[in-house]
Amino acid sequence: MVLLHVLEIKAVAPLNQVSLIPQPVKIEALAGTFKLNSSTKLISTSANKEIAELFAAMFKAPTGFNLQHAFSGSTGIQLSISKTPNALLGNEGYTLHVTPTKINIVANKPAGLFYGMQTLMQLLPKEIESPLLVKNKSWSVPCVKITDYPRFGWRGLMLDVSRHYFDKGMVKKYINQLAKYKMNVFHWHLTDDQGWRIEIKSLPKLTEIGAWRAPRVGLWWTP
Incomplete structure (x- = not known):
């Protein structure tokens, strides 16, 4: 059963392209990549601006990008609280959809947006963990569709x-x-x-x- 499960994951999303801990509930690999650059916007309402700014600070050290916050936009990284809550996601789940032009993270609650951004950090090259500026690096994210929520309430x-x-x-x-x-x-x-x-x-x-x-x-x- 374990072998079959691993094979199923690899068929959907090759592990050399997408490797996440913990493994999301559902992940679908898509064609293309999203390129993070100095003009990328972090889009959210004022209520979720704090989460956007937290991750902007995390991106800044290794990339050197001073990502700006915006309240709307057709491209960039968008954080959204669902107007129609998805019961499956609960308070800590999220969906993450990466296309070549935009990344959408949708959740019922701010906690879900926070965990969705943590997944996004793992999708970036490993150098995103560097406390120092990494030069001559392409900051690309593989295009994927992810649905994720916790199995256990207490972790x-x-x-x-x-x-x-x-x-x-x-x-x-x-x-x-x-x-x-x-x-x-x-x-x-x-x-x-x-x-x-x-x-x-x-x-x-x-x-x-x-x-x-x-x-x-x-x-x-x-x-």
Whole structure:
């Protein structure tokens, strides 16, 4: 059954062209590509402008493109909330249709638009992950039609900062990676007998005492 399922996916969308994690519910490969360039617009209503601007910032570092927001347009990347909600998609599902001239992402809720944009990021060349400018790169997206929605309502990942210390930058990076793979719950394990990591100013002894598992007796070479 597994082999047959893989063969079916490859027949619809060759894995050397479209490789996504997690695998969408439905994907159809089409002819052609969409070329992202400095004149590409991110189209949305004012209600979804924040999502558009978030991804514009993510595109900027590797591409150097300062993508502008627009409220309408016949070309570009369009984010739309469906006027007639699709019950199949729920609150976190989306459809993504890529043609040579336009990318349409449609969802019932803003969460679906966010996850649709995460899929779009994966459709771009892997260099889109670079924190630095990548020169002489063609930023193309294969033309596809995708319908996707989560199988599970709770999709979580835990980070244990009580037993193992992580700085703020690492925690933020972890959350970004969690969102990239469409997980929706961040389980932040802040307290345990090994350490109490969350500061509560009205209860200072939680960190003064609770941050340590046993009484401190100095360095190992001191009495």
